[in-house]
Amino acid sequence: MRPRDLDEFVGQEHLVGEKGPLSRGVARGHLASLLLWGPPGTGKTSLARLLAAAVGAEFATLSAVMSGVAEVRATIAEAQERLTLNGQRTVLLIDEIHRFNKAQQDALLPHVEDGTITLVGATTENPYFEVNSALLSRLRVWRLEPLADEDVAAIVRRALADQERGLAGELGPKGGVELSAEAFDHLVSISGGDARTALNVLEGAAALAEAADRRDGDGRVSPSLTDVEEAAQQRILAYDRAGDGHYDTVSAFIKSLRGNDPDAAVYWLAAMIAAGEDPRFIARRLIISASEDVGNADPRALQVATAAAFALDWIGLPEAQYSLAQAATYIATAPKSDRSGAAYFAAAGDVEAMGSLSVPLHLRTAGDRRMKHHGIGVGYRNPHEFEGADVDQQYLPDELAERHYYRPTDQGYESTISERMARRAAAREAAREAGRTPRNAIPGPEIKRSDVIRKREESRKRLAETQKKDAAG
Structure with missing residues (x-):
């Protein structure tokens, strides 16, 4: 039931309709190398055949699954002979072109460039990920949509x-x-x-x-x-675990969780399970969403998501579908906050921009008491020794002392966090104004280089005297 001409071709009006770029191009006798990207059954092969016929070109086809470099070279040799003998162009369709490796794709480049073949690639995969950039730059990508x-x-x-x-x-x-x-x-x-x-x-x-x-x-x-x-046999799902359908369905699932729609979330969950998606992948996405989209607005969301993953490991499908559905509906209905992630990426931006900054001296570990002579570990105040288990001191590097990364929302439990942070900030400010606790750490004692040298010499003398006594004994 393949269409015999473009008039019989059904669908893809944006490409082959009266004002479509492909139909207008072949009407002028022009067909450049291109790539047809779309889901199965949308007419990629039929369209390639019709385009070749419309410009009077010979049509050749190869399957990337069944063909290798040898078959490609043989087909190109025939195209060269055809062009030399009678001036006829060849349209070469390579079905599932994403299955060709880089070497196989590179073998096509010179023949596309010199016009020996007009290449038509057909793929169900995202070509911007699956086709190498050198070849892709020589092809016009056209997207075919599922038929209405x-x-x-x-x-x-x-x-x-x-x-x-x-x-x-x-x-x-x-x-x-x-x-x-x-x-x-x-x-x-x-x-x-x-x-x-x-x-x-x-x-x-x-x-x-x-x-x-x-x-x-x-x-x-x-x-x-x-x-x-x-x-x-069963309802056909437009879903391929290795293709665009996979990523589109997963994207819909994640966005439904984020968008507070439990009905859509559980639908896409059911669609993924019915299509044979790895349930561990689903569990990982739930855990990610619990932190990325809910965060501290409801810390229990992470517990529910990790518990669902634990249940999946213990009982497996089909019973674990209850746990996955529970986690999906919990996350979808939970209050939302992305501020933890936003704080992390803001801090990561400073790390990338400013490199490794020095740890303030009072926060460093003084593993040896002699290090305190250099100010290391001096001035640190343990918050538990202060009222409210909080004390005003600097924890960030000096260059970032006034930076604020985490800014909680008023959603769910995060509103409690926001109020607590506001109370602490007010208490610290009041303490600073009253002069009870300085904002920065107490500076370490000033140490002169001569004092360090003198102490080192005294230590050496004591060691030498001890060694003499040991030798005399």
Whole structure:
């Protein structure tokens, strides 16, 4: 049921409609190397074939899964011969081009540049991640969208009515297949915008109905809703663990958690589990969201998320779906704050910009009491020895002494944190004004270099005297 020309091509109006860039280009006889990026069943291969025909080029195709450099070179050699002998261009479609490694992709470069081939790459993956930049810079990337339901419906109707290539005339005494409105609508809805899936399910449902001799009054094979459901086996999810569908679904899940929508969160959770997503991946995303999106607005969210991950390790699926759903709905309904993460990245920015700054002397560890002579560890005040277990002293490096990274919100428990911080700040300010505790650490004693040398010499003399006594004894 492949379309025979661009007029029969269904969908992708933004590319091949009356004002689409591809249709306008081939109308002028122009077709540059390009990359068709889109989900399965959206017409990438058919479109490449039609574009080649529209400009009068020979069409060649290779599968990146089945072909290697040798096959690519052989196809290019044929294209060179064709161009030399009769001046005919060759459009080379490489399906699943993302499967080619860097060396295989690089082998295409000179032939794309010199015009030996017009390359059309087809991929379901994000080309900006999967196709090397040297080749990608020579291709125009066009995005194909999943087919709308009305587009899939048009393709199914054509398959039912086409006497030459479709099911009409193949089955039944009078030929053809007749779908009830209910079965037709269900077939379209489960296709997920994938025409290939819709046609495969239609063919399977027709075979089941024919085997059971289910026919309408005119003798046409009449698949039931049950036949369509059985042919589909289960609801088809537009989800590929290694492809864009994976990242799109995960993105929807995360944004639903962040956006306070428990219904959407649990739906995308169910979609991922039904599609075979690794549940440990889901658990990790829940833990990340608990800290990234909820944070101190509800510290229990992290406990719930980690408990769900623990439950998953202990009991596995399917029972752990309850724990994952509990964590998802808890996080989605919890108060939100991203201030912990914002504080971290602000601090990380200072670290990157300013490098490693010195630790204030009073915060350093004085492992040896002699280090205190250098001011190390001198002046530190233990907060537990002060009222409210708090004392005003500097903890940041001198260059950042006045910096504030963590600024809590008024959401959930973080409002309590905000109030506590405000009370401490007010108490410290009052103490400073009253002169009870200086803001900075008490400076260490001034040490002269001569004093250090004198003490070192005295230590050496004592050691020498001890050694003499030991030798005499």
